[in-house]
Structures are given as structure tokens and as C-alpha cells.
Amino acid sequence: MKHILVLLSLIFLAEPALAGQGPVKVLVERLTKQVSTELAPMQGVLYFDKVGKPSTEVDGLVSHVYFSNGDTVKSGDVLVRLNTDFIDQDIRLKQTEIQRLNIRIEHARKDLERYVKLFDQEAASETAFENLSYAHKELIKEREALSVTLDKIRLKRDKSTIRAPFDGIILEKNVDKGNWINSGISLCKIGSTGDLFVNVPVNETLLKFARPGTPVRVILHAFDREVTGKMEGVLPLADEKTKNVSLKVRVPDQEMAVENMSATVYIPTSMKKKLTQIPRDAILSRGEKSILYTVVDHKAKSLALEVLFYKGAYAYSNSACLAAGMTVIVDGNQRLMENQPVHILGDRL
Template identity: 25%
Template sequence: MLQPLKREESASQRTIVLVLSISLTAFLIGGILGAVAIRGLFASGEHPEATGAKGPGGKPPAAAPKAQLVRAGLIEQKPIVPTRTLVGDLVAVHSTTVPTEVAGKIIEMSVEEGAKVKGGETVLARIDDTWTTLEAERIAAQIAEKKATLNFERSDYVRYMNLLERNAVSQSQATQKQSLMEELQAAVAQLEVMLQETKERKSRLEIRAPFDGTVITKQAELGEYLSIGSEIVEIVSTGRIYAQVMVPEELLPLLEIGDPIALVVDSVNKELQGKVASINAQGSAASRTFPVRIELDDLDGKLLPGMGVSAFVPVTRESTHLLAPRDAVLTKPDESTIWALVPNQKDAAGGTFVAQPIPVRILSHTRSAYAIVCQRDVDRDLVKPGVQVVTEGLERLIPGAIVRVDEDRSQLAPVPGTYRTGQQVIERADALDEK
């Protein structure tokens, strides 16, 4: 009796578990289907409690796309001089090693490396003048002695001439007296020259800077004995400085002495205007380039010899082209593109534009603009003077995008990840993978 009862209880438990499993499964499936249905209603713009006007098919009308905010520039037509960027260095206008012209011991030397000096005023070194002073005094004494003798001989010569008139002396005696006076006069003149030479040598014991500049090296020290020609300091000039660039031979005919040249000094990030100072006739046979020096101001010593410089040298004569701002042109190896702004006909209030990509070819460029021409004849009406083109925000655009021009023309602050020219730094894919 017990075995049949156990079997009946086991069958009853299995039936209950099966019923509960089926019920739970049905409940879960129903919940999932209900959630999917509600999500579909919200996705289609419908709501079970919504009321009001609906579009075709019972759906509300789609919202108008939101206009993207961009900045724009204008296409212009004007004469330009296309340029090429050449890299060079700053070099000093004058550079010299100052020697001593007089031998002696240095008793004063107040300049150090890096010191600023004024031409003709700053004393670089002072040499002991003891022996020069004594020599000048000795020569002055000799001059005084000779002049005293000469004065006596002059008086005696007058007496001889009186005696000669009375035939008391011979003509030869008078002539000898005259020759003696002339000899004394020559000796005095020679001594005076020696005295002047000594004084000049004494004045050169004080060695002054030959021009305005900066001391870059120091070859002598206080107390050191110098022979004639010994080097004291090396100085480079200040005030003016040269930018030297190697110009290809095909560009030399476009340059003349005095031509203005724009430059950028990389280390101080300064844009400057210089002028061609010299064109060296001795170039490099290997590279077919010639040294050209451009004169500019050194900005109160901020520009130093050895600094790197970028010079913008013309590559053709002046010509007239359609110009687009550099930021408006997306340059690619195969094809460049600009985004022209066409008034949005669907915007009754105005203020929005439709962005249209236009393939262009770059003819040349300046520092701020590209000279362009349309690749397709159908686009020529959109690329003409006065047409607005996108300069900022064009990377996010798609053909036919609705945009609004930002009227704020304030200068944008530099952002990390850009080169000096403003071009965005793009990380390589393999570098990103390594991160």
C-alpha cells in the first residue's frame, strides 16, 4: 500500500512543478512582448494617451533638422604673390674678436660673457699705463731740452748775421749756425711725433667695444699679461640681425635687394617683416641653392644668432586668382574640397544655409589663402567672389547639411594637439592601438 501512495505523491509534485514553470514562462514572455510594444510606440512618435493632429499614417510630423553652428569666410578675387616657406637661421650682422694693440698687464676687466656693450663707450679692459706714462714724460723732457737749445741757437744766429754784415765772420760760419738750427727743429718735430705716438698708445690701453653688441666669449682675465694682438673678448652685434636662407636657383630672379620678405621666428613665435640685404653669388653646387640674407630688427635682443627662422619667399610674379581662406580648404592628395554656403530656401525667416561640398584644385597659395579653381564646370556659379565658405566646423559636415554662421569673430584660443600653423595633430592608428 505504501509504494503506490509514494508513486501518486511523486506524480502530483511533478505536475505542480510543470504547471508553475509554464505559468512563469508565459508571464515572462508577456512582459517582454509588452515592453517591445511600448518601445515601438514611443519610437514611432505615438503614445497611448496622446491626442492632437497627426501626419500621414497617423504619425506626428517630423521635426525640422537643427542647424549646425559654423564659422565662415569669403571667397575673394585679388592679386597675390604665391610664396614658398624656406627654413634658415639668424646670423649676426657683425661678429668680431677684439684684440689688444698694446702689450701690458690687464688691471681692469669688468665685462663677462653675455654682457651688453655699447659701441665706443663700454670699456672691455684696461691695461697698466705706468710704463707708457713714464715714456711720455721722458720724451716731453727731451723736447723741452731741444727747444731750449734751439732758442739759444736762434739768438746766436742773429748775432752771427750782424757780424756777417760787418765782415767779422765768414759766410760758412753763418751757414753752419743755420744748419744747426734746422737740425734742432727736426729733432723737436721727431720728438713731438714720438710723444704723440706714446699718447695714442696710452689712450689705447683702454679697450672699448667697437660696436653695440653682446659678449659671447671671454679669452683674457684680470692680471693676465697680453702681448700685441692678444684676443680679449668676442662680440656679436645687436640692433640689427640677418636671417639667412638658402634659396633655390629658380627663385633668385624673383628677388632683388630691398624686397620685403615676411618671416616667422619659431622660438619666439613672432611674425616679422624684413628686407633682402644681400644675395650671395657663391652657392651650393650640390643643392643648387644660394645664400640670401634678410635684414630685420632684433627686437631689443630677443632674436639671437642661431635661432631658426621660416621665410616666405615668392615663387611667381604677382597674379590675380580666386582666393579661399586656408582654413576653408580640406586638402587631400587626390582632391581638395571647400564647403560653399547656399541660402536655405525652406527657411522663410532666413539665417540658415545649406552646405555644399565643391571639389577644387589648388593653383598656389599665400600664408593665409589658397588660389583655387573648380574641378567641375557646374560648380563655377557657386565659387565666385563674395560667396561664403566654411572655415571652422567643416569636418562635421555632410552634403546638404543645414548650418548657421557664427557671427562671433573673436580669436579662438589655441588648443592642445595643434602644430604651429594651427593644423590639427592626427595620431596614427598604430599609436592609438599601442595606447
């Protein structure tokens, strides 16, 4: 039945409403009361709450740079590689030294085995046997020291590859191929895409309504996009002059997000109260005023109202002229005049 009414409305409402052609055909909807808080649009800016500045732990010559400003990177992605030619040579040298030492250790082991037999047969002195045993152990310890040195050189080679510490966007690039960099020098600045927030300055009196975890409507103007954010707290510093405080509103990861982009956040400005829920389609702009049409004695009657905020397909108001169950026109209202006869095709809900 509902679909038939909508179809009929499309047919009838397409007809011009000329004088003498009878009542204007309209669809209506009934107002309801909903428990909600009053919301006010507040201007804020995007920022990355978590920012990393990857640096090197070793000195070196930059051989490759794999990012540019504005690039999106994943945790573990390679950002920069340093030249490791000398390091690779040191690794081969230490590997050769260990191989030579292994030969000496094997030779000493065989000598020690022969001396064990001679010592058991009392054909070798105890001093000579002990000297050979100590020499064998000393060679093993020397090999262990070389292995530690080799591990250290390999670690240096590993540290010559610098990776992204987390998923993020490159905010600033500080290095190019061919640069010589020292340990501790920042290579870039990365904003964590998983920690994107809106900083919203508000009057300190609104803090009592800003409960962490509350979902809020956020408009990202650069993308003409609406997302659902979540209040997560307050930056612990008020403006000395205005006494405004900054609310932290977390928003989902946004492709091509840039620090200091503008955003509008609808912030609670009251405790929960009963407000009238109005279909957006019922509200018309008349200059600086908002009005809607209700039906009284089969005629259109306009009512001025104050819209507190919009949420999805509905607006919310605390205007005293509105009551739950009141019939308002949601289709066909664009061409109405005061006291114009109307014919209700049906209720949209």
C-alpha cells in the same frame, strides 16, 4: 552700421544654438581674388653676415675688460684697456726732453741775434755766425724728431684702448683682466646687429622665384615673433649632394638674437598668379583637413580647401571650389553643422 552689426553679432552669437531654437546667427564676408605668388614655409637659421674680431696693435697687460658674452655694444664703445703706466712715463720723459730742448733753442736764438748785430758791425767772423746758425737749426730739427717720437708714444697709448668697430653682440670672449696679450691677438668675436640674416636652404629650382628685394614673412620661434624680412641674394655654393642652395634673408635687428636660432621663412614657389583671398576666421580645422562654410539656400554648406599660405589676417588658396564674390561665414561658424539653417546678421566688410 558696421559697428551695430558687430555688436548684434556678439549678442546673438553668444546664445547657445540648440535644436528647435531657429537658425544660427552668423556674420559673413565675400571672397576676393588677389594677384600673389604661392608661398611655402622653409626652415632656416639666424646668422650674422658681418662678424668682427677686434685685436690690439700693441702688446700689453689687460687692466680692464668692459664686456661679457652676449652683451650688446655700440660702435666706439670701449671693450678693453691695456695698462699704460710705462707708456705714460715715456710720455712725461719726452715732454721733459722737449722742454729742455726749448730752453737750449731759446738760448741759441738769442746768441744768434747778438751775432747778427756783431756780424752787421763786422765785429764777428762769418764762420762763427754760420756755426751758430747751423747749431740753432740743428736744435730745432732735434725738437721735431722728439715731437714725432712723442706722437708715436701717444698713439701707442691710444691703441691701448680697444673699441667696438660697429654695433653688435658679443658672440665670444677671449680675454680677461690680468692677461698679457700680444698684438694681433683676437680679443672677442662680435656679430653686427645691422647685418642679421636667415640662411634658408631651398631646392635650386626655386631660385627663379627668389628675387632680391622681395619682402618675406619670417617667424622667429625663440621669440614667438613675426617680422618682415627681405631677400638679398644667394650664398654662392650649392650643396654637392642635395643641390640645395642657401637664400640670404635680411631681418631687422633683434634684441637677444643668437646665431643658429631657428626661423621659418615663407619663400615664393611660383610666379605671380590669381589666388583666392580668404579671411582666417572663415577657416576651420577638421582633423587634417581645412574647411569653411558658405551659405546655400539659407543653410550652411561646408567646402574643403587647400590653404597654400597665410599672410596677416588672410589665407590664400587656389582651390577650384572657391570663387570671387562667394559668401563665407566668418563668425558663428565654430558651432555649425552641415545643412544647418543660418540667419545672416550682416557682412563684416
